[in-house]
Amino acid sequence: MPLAQHIGAPASACVEVGDKVGRGQVIGAAKGFVSVPIHAPTSGEIVAVEARPHPSGNPLPAVVLRADGEDRWVDGLEPLDPATLDPDDIIEQIRLSGIVGMGGATFPAHVKLSPPPEKKINTLILNGVECEPYLTADHRLMLEETDRILEGIAVLQRVFPGINAAIGIEANKPDAIAHLQARCVGGDVDVVPLEVKYPQGAEKQLIKAITGREVPSGGLPMDIGVVVQNVGTVAAIADAVVRGLPLIERVCTVTGPAINESKNLRIRIGMPLSHLVDACGGLKEDPAKIIMGGPMMGTTQIALDVPTTRGTSGLLLLREQDVVLQAEGPCIRCARCVQACPAYLLPTTIAAYTRLDRFEEAEQYRALDCIECGCCSYSCPSAIPLVQTIRFAKSTILARKRSG
């Protein structure tokens, strides 16, 4: 169980080697506001607290749990009644349950739900868009676990009384649209069918598609009165508040041409990727590329021995012939990246300034507004690593701002 599973400060281990823990017990304590606790996915014994391989590619602090097979719940997890709770208590319960954005970005949910008082939230958008190609986890969740999602919406309506709720679903999932429309008849939740395009799962793009409102540069959705949550996050909120269960499970799509059987699995968070592969009938051939998440924004993995995290929305295994291995060529100024950019940036210009170490200019061209969706790299006929270059610019600009 890696201790860094969300955006923000990683949790710090609060168990020691030899401790026996129950399923759902806190094993990593949150440090700071933008942080959440980490829970044991099953019962067992702690065998190590040390740096272990992490999806980021570097070994990071982790708690290693050996399952005892009993899968015994820890005592003291009580369901709550959202109807009698204060909004603040609900948000606290969401924080204690370790809920983060389940689309893959893993931003702690309680932070999004705690806007400063001067910002009035009037719209809740549920993201059922499915962030990336290949992934179908949210689609199955909407079809099979509609009750959890609707319970979660009810909890959030308690947090923000009188809020307008809408679920955005792309038109390539007509069954999910029909199913949810049937379930929401007469209710106060709109089901909004959307055109199929990428990157609509990014919250700023989704808000524009549903409400027509645009989040200002450098701003947050709360600046225009909107909160966006993934359908998976909302289902997890229902579990946390209505059933008192912490976030230890998620739905993960295992797919790609190199796997024998593509499946959507309900996984315990922390399972190694190799177990997911085994559950899907093993590999057809040695994968050329292992991607955790989707093909556009997912992180490429070095081996299958890394654990899943709260943000593991998918595992994609590609063969040699599916991967473009092209050496970088010169920019031919075709501007396909400019056309592709959903944030209306000039990716090639930002990348050119970055290569010259001219980060002030890169910032003037709004490098920090890049959402790292990968469209520019995907569209580039010269295989220029645009996203990596812009990410490099972003991290350098932010590091310079911090150091003053």
Add this chain to the structure above:
Amino acid sequence: MLAAILSLGSIGLTAAVALGFAAKKFAVEVDPRELAILEVLPSANCGACGYPGCAGYAKALVAGKVNPNQCPPGGAEVAEKIANILGVEVIFTEPEVAVVMCQGDNQKARNKFRYLGLIDCIAAQKLAGGPKVCPSGCLGLGTCVRACLFGAIEITAEGLAVINREKCTGCGQCVPVCPRQVIHMAPLSSAVHVLCNSHDKGAYVRKYCQVGCIGCQICKKTVPEAYQVESFLAKVVYEHSEEAVAAVAKCPTHCIRDFTEGYPDGSTFAASIVPVKSDAA
């Protein structure tokens, strides 16, 4: 025609008078010694002296704030000239050169993945800690090459930075830009170096590099005063650099190298070089 000559001529005359007046009235007194020093300095503006460019250093010298030995590119020759101009005694310091403490190129050190990204070591290091299995070896993507103002660093065809000891002025600009801190400054006079930067245990090093230091202590046993072994990595004690030669042949992984014989892997410096800076985008 005449009007044009008259009007332009009068504008020219007025401007000439004004400029002449300003040149006398607002002239800045420059110490002639400062100009003389600027003449002898290498004009590389590398910043190795700690001042903003050669002019800043010249100013500091004239103000007596600094000893004339602070210009590594200029070396002893320039220091002596400056001392003559200023009429002071120069304290000579041992000239230094930068050394890449690694021989693990793409043939000798294992990679953990194929890297097809931005040709820059700092960017590569941010992706899963860089493509090399070794956590501290040279990535060979040329960030140091771009930092070097004297063209002293090149990347071999197998992806290893090598420093030309004749061209290197010891300014140290390449040292802080390396994300793996693989470049160290060492006295020019000592030609023997342990070319490894990994503090991993020998068993790990053997798994990922054929030419890494495994901390076996053989060098230290051969010439005790010339080697130090700290956390599984041997280092030459540069005061005893001459004695250190005795252990070169004893090193089981051949990571101790004597630069008087040439560059690592026996190649000459002019070995095939890949272009480092791509002009794409």
